Amino acid sequence: MTKVVFAACLLLACSMASPLAVAKDPTQLLLHKGARVGIVNMMDAEITHFHASKAITESFMKTHLVNWQVDSMLADAVSQRLTQLELVPVVMGASDALLRGRDESFVNNSVAKGLPRDVARQFAQLAASERLDALVVLTPALNNSSQAGGGTLRKDLPDYLRGWGFVTADAVKPSLFDMTQVLLIGVTPDGAKLEAREWGGGYVDEWSDYVAPADPKRMPLDMLDKLQPLFARMLAKQAGQAMQWITVTP
Numbered sequence: 001m002t003k004v005v006f007a008a009c010l011l012l013a014c015s016m017a018s019p020l021a022v023a024k025d026p027t028q029l030l031l032h033k034g035a036r037v038g039i040v041n042m043m044d045a046e047i048t049h050f051h052a053s054k055a056i057t058e059s060f061m062k063t064h065l066v067n068w069q070v071d072s073m074l075a076d077a078v079s080q081r082l083t084q085l086e087l088v089p090v091v092m093g094a095s096d097a098l099l100r101g102r103d104e105s106f107v108n109n110s111v112a113k114g115l116p117r118d119v120a121r122q123f124a125q126l127a128a129s130e131r132l133d134a135l136v137v138l139t140p141a142l143n144n145s146s147q148a149g150g151g152t153l154r155k156d157l158p159d160y161l162r163g164w165g166f167v168t169a170d171a172v173k174p175s176l177f178d179m180t181q182v183l184l185i186g187v188t189p190d191g192a193k194l195e196a197r198e199w200g201g202g203y204v205d206e207w208s209d210y211v212a213p214a215d216p217k218r219m220p221l222d223m224l225d226k227l228q229p230l231f232a233r234m235l236a237k238q239a240g241q242a243m244q245w246i247t248v249t250p
Helices: 002-013 070-084 096-100 102-107 117-129 221-225 228-243
Strands: 029-032 036-041 046-052 060-065 088-092 134-140 163-169 172-188 191-199 246-249
Touching: 036 070, 036 117, 070 088, 070 134, 070 228, 096 102, 096 117, 102 134, 117 134, 117 172, 117 191, 134 228, 172 228, 191 228
Parallel strands: 029 246, 036 088, 036 134, 046 163
Antiparallel strands: 046 060, 134 172, 163 172, 172 191
């Protein structure tokens, strides 16, 4: 835990990092004008607080449920760009099968090198239900080397951190972390294929107006709500990077 505390302090002392390239070697996704692109969120509305104290007994990790509309956050992050490209954004939910297998497919295992056959089949079925040509998908991930791939592995944080959250340490302003992935999936008669993946590990920010509550383990919801615009901004950058691999043809 001493190493974790020291690493977290180093993290919080660092300035904002720049996002790196996607872990999987991306390929250009060719879509015709008017193509329908599904927008699928598979993230829960929750934020993890990881506190690294100099007193080991005071260090802790706690996940808080928030009232954020993550579906809308993702839609806001991608819809405008898709419309500019003369594509049709279609906000939709994931299938029950995809949601049941979410952690096994995207958290416990990595899709950095491509979609497992069964997951690809499920995405193809989801796309067929709405006549989609492509999908933009947001899922949680873990802070480990297989997830980060060629992106930013957060060696200064535990490998069990997932999703969105923030790190606090004694006398240091909190830093936000983004253990998520945005997937750009193409859909053809041959099935669904991962075309590009933008790992979130390189997207960080500082909670500059943070004031520690009386009990850090019981973070008031109104305090956590202040983080929503910061994570929305990171998500917009992350999704924007993934969508750079879309080329629209007449």
